[in-house]
Amino acid sequence: MKISIDKEVFKILPKLRLGFILAEDIDNKSNLQKTTHLLNETTKLTKLIFHKDTLKNHDLIQSWEVAKADFGKKAKHYHTSVERLIQDVLKGKKVTSNNTISNIISYLSLKYIMPFSADDLYRIDKKMTFKIASGKERIKLLKNLEKGEIYYKDNSNILGTKMDYWKSSKASLTPYSAHALIHFEFLPPITKEKETQILAEAKNLIQGSCGGKVTSFVLSKAKSEIEF
Secondary structure, three states, X not given: OEEEEOHHHHHHOOOOEEEEEEEEOOOOOOOHXXXXXXXXXXXXXXXXXXXXXXXXXXXXXXXXXXXXXXXXXXXXXXXXXXXHHHHHXXXXXXXXXXXXXXXXXXXXXXXXXXXXXXEEHHHOOOEXXXXXXXXXXXXXXXXXXXXXXXXXXXXXXXXXXXXXXXXXXXXXXXXXXXXXXXXXXXXXXXOHHHHHHHHHHHHHHHHHHHOOEEEEEEEOOOOOEEEO
């Protein structure tokens, strides 16, 4: 499989770095109760820290707001997965999942205020590419991507967007997913040292909970593609 980021993406977000976790031969039902408890404890803390104003003005969320403004999109409140997740927590919605890795990455997203996506590796058609929308790409019967939007796709379908967050169910994780590809979006003020810490914690939690083989890598403007 090959993963690549188009050069056009870095014209909009030159400092974007995508951190990936590749988890193979895992048991995505193992330790579900333990990770559900971990996520529930984090949601309690999130409710104490955040309210409407802090959600909009948090430093790590502001970096995405600034990035969005750079390419001229009309501002909307939901623009990343982490904001939607926090908003669901504040509304008292259920955020726990029926699979272990989804609980882990939601926990990490809340802990570090960081956007994420996760896909079943075996449901991705050969190649994953991160691109800038022309405005003609269709994600629903009556909905196209907006021009300038960052999205990712395989050889067959659009899998998700990075701002004004949307995720296809085609490659979503299930309790029976044995191979997962998780990606975190890093922008300043998150440092490379913090990236390393987050990826290491993610690897430890996934391997400790699900077993299997877990590796990580980062793509950036300096290295924009990888094949494995």
